[in-house]
Amino acid sequence: MSTTFELTGGGAPSSAEPAGGGEIRCGDLVRIFATDGVEVQALQGLTLSVDPGEIVAVVGASGSGKSTLLTILSGLDTPTGGSAVVAGTDLLTMGHAERVRYQRSTVGFVWQQTSRNLLPYLTASENVRLPLELAGALPRRERSRRVEALLELLEVGHVAGRRPGEMSGGEQQRTAIAVAVANNPRVLLADEPTGELDEATSVEVLEALRGVNRETGVTTLVVTHDPTVSEHVARTVQIRDGRTSTETLRRTETDEHGQARHVSEEFAVLDRVGRLQLPQDFVHALDLRDRVRLALEPDHVGVWPAAPAAAPAPAIQRTSEEDR
Numbered sequence: 001m002s003t004t005f006e007l008t009g010g011g012a013p014s015s016a017e018p019a020g021g022g023e024i025r026c027g028d029l030v031r032i033f034a035t036d037g038v039e040v041q042a043l044q045g046l047t048l049s050v051d052p053g054e055i056v057a058v059v060g061a062s063g064s065g066k067s068t069l070l071t072i073l074s075g076l077d078t079p080t081g082g083s084a085v086v087a088g089t090d091l092l093t094m095g096h097a098e099r100v101r102y103q104r105s106t107v108g109f110v111w112q113q114t115s116r117n118l119l120p121y122l123t124a125s126e127n128v129r130l131p132l133e134l135a136g137a138l139p140r141r142e143r144s145r146r147v148e149a150l151l152e153l154l155e156v157g158h159v160a161g162r163r164p165g166e167m168s169g170g171e172q173q174r175t176a177i178a179v180a181v182a183n184n185p186r187v188l189l190a191d192e193p194t195g196e197l198d199e200a201t202s203v204e205v206l207e208a209l210r211g212v213n214r215e216t217g218v219t220t221l222v223v224t225h226d227p228t229v230s231e232h233v234a235r236t237v238q239i240r241d242g243r244t245s246t247e248t249l250r251r252t253e254t255d256e257h258g259q260a261r262h263v264s265e266e267f268a269v270l271d272r273v274g275r276l277q278l279p280q281d282f283v284h285a286l287d288l289r290d291r292v293r294l295a296l297e298p299d300h301v302g303v304w305p306a307a308p309a310a311a312p313a314p315a316i317q318r319t320s321e322e323d324r
């Protein structure tokens with residue numbers, strides 16, 4: 001994998017409004033929890049844009065804010081500040097009726113705990129049928145056809161008549177994906193969908209999510225600890241301390257012998273006010289701490305440790321006088 005870091009994002013507009021026409025757009029998203037007088041900043045100005053039809057994985061260490069982000073995007077929690085717009089719905093200003101509509105038809109979810117996704121006393125096909133019946137969207141016969149088609153798409157047609165307790169963990173999660181997309185949501189959110197599965201089954205479930213994304217075009221965001229997820233999606237966003245820090249983009253190239261090869265490249269994310277997080281290994285390699293020197297070069301920005309001995313003469317160095 002390449003270790004070149006490049007910047008994504010652009011400019012520094014003054015407002016927190018997210019740019020572009022993304023299906024998921026978060027700008028400077030903040031979520032502060034206050035418990036017993038102590039404040040925890042779970043999201044500290046997170047910026048994220050996901051295009052319609054894209055599948056993106058969100059990874060990050062425990063406590064970095066992944067679940068907080070997903071809970072906000074699913075409409076179960078409201079951010080403290082910033083902006084979040086999903087499929088045209090403003091999550092900060094939506095009222096109660098709009099929230100119910102949003103959760104019923106705009107977004108579908110798959111949670112880590114299989115017990116949260118499926119009703120234990122219903123069979124796989126009854127579980128998939130339930131959201132269709134609640135929405136009253138299709139005539140009866142078409143509902144049955146849709147249930148069958150979804151179970152086939154997720155390759156769980158063979159468990160149509162079984163209850164969750166009679167299925168494997170992977171079959172349960174694939175059925176849960178069928179339930180989540182039954183009503184054709186615009187966005188599919190999955191929080192650690194492979195968290196309770198072994199490695200081989202995790203691969204199947206991630207591939208199932210990718211298949212559904214490809215077949216239905218549903219914009220998909222998967223939060224995961226799974227370090228192999230970058231092999232299954234074209235874009236992986238890393239969250240650190242409540243902010244997007246790096247992105248890994250994966251593409252397939254054909255070499256001079258006509259052989260396809262996968263190339264992954266990691267980018268640092270520049271937020272709307274010009275902040276970026278240096279990768280931890282870069283910080284450690286140069287022992288960067290407290291303050292660093294910056295220099296604007298014709299085509300890049302240089303970063304040096306502040307100690308004079310280590311710093312070359314930068315082409316342009318801002319001083320506090322220039323800031324005034």
Ligand SMILES: Nc1ncnc2c1ncn2[C@@H]1O[C@H](COP(=O)(O)OP(=O)(O)OP(=O)(O)O)[C@@H](O)[C@H]1O
Pocket residue numbers: 033034035040041042060061062063064065066067068069
């Ligand atoms: N309801 C809450 N009240 C107080 N603090 C919270 C609450 N929910 C989350 N936090 C805190 O916010 C931070 C981010 O938590 P979050 O669950 O989003 O992280 P995560 O990346 O999903 O972690 P994990 O991978 O372990 O699930 C943590 O410090 C957590 O303790």
